[in-house]
């Protein structure tokens with residue numbers, strides 16, 4: 681029987697949702713970092729198997745304190761995703777269950793959406809029997825379809841997780857062609873790859889006040905020419921991103937360009953400018969202008 685349906689990946693920031701998605705897809709689509717709140721947009725990652733198709737929606741972590749327009753957007757995006765899908769994949773971190781995990785848990789159990797739990801980062805647990813009481817505690821809390829200890833990093837138990845998710849999907853024909861990986865445009869993915877560099881290179885604060893727009897995206901006979909803009913809120917942020925004689929920006933852009941070449945499988949020329957736009961993250965109108973549509 682062929683199955684096809686959608687899966688929302690839900691969990692507090694930093695539990696490894698993006699890493700897990702990339703690993704399940706076998707391709708890097710969601711951006712990852714060690715800092716919380718990296719993922720801003722839902723990304724549909726498509727995994728085609730001989731027996732069906734899994735359509736992943738990567739949601740932002742459900743955040744504890746809503747602060748400003750960006751946080752409200754992130755919260756809505758996660759909740760809307762949850763109401764819309766066939767299955768929720770609840771990701772937690774082995775041996776940890778924080779107040780933020782409870783918020784994500786409550787969001788899932790408030791809907792009738794069936795859920796599978798992935799207990800991630802088991803590679804960090806030396807003595808696996810230590811997981812048993814943790815598993816038992818989670819099992820008591822809700823009627824899960826399945827509970828699986830996994831490691832997104834090592835790949836441990838991910839085949840079993842994928843199978844559990846597939847079995848929870850409705851019977852039906854595939855919705856996308858077999859070779860399609862995402863419904864996101866290359867333009868969108870280019871912006872994400874550049875933003876990933878900022879998140880990886882700077883402190884927690886700066887990327888939160890930054891967004892990336894693609895001004896031009898041209899395919900010139902198999903060579904991509906991409907013009908990107910990094911929007912910041914203050915001149916001081918711009919100075920940090922640009923660096924001494926532009927060195928910091930050059931390093932970030934070079935790395936982003938290499939990642940783009942890998943993903944798009946063609947030569948890429950990338951130009952990046954940094955512009956200051958005052959207080960964009962606290963202003964709904966400015967958010968909308970930058971492509972964060974109201975939900």
Ligand SMILES: Nc1nc2c(ncn2[C@@H]2O[C@H](COP(=O)(O)OP(=O)(O)OP(=O)(O)O)[C@@H](O)[C@H]2O)c(=O)[nH]1
Nearest residue numbers: 694695696697698699713714716717718719832833
């Ligand atoms: N040891 C270990 N680390 C992991 C594992 N999965 C993810 N990580 C790390 O945990 C950190 C967060 O991973 P992400 O995938 O960005 O987490 P996320 O849940 O998508 O985070 P947000 O986008 O902020 O919601 C990164 O440093 C990952 O390398 C795992 O299985 N084991």
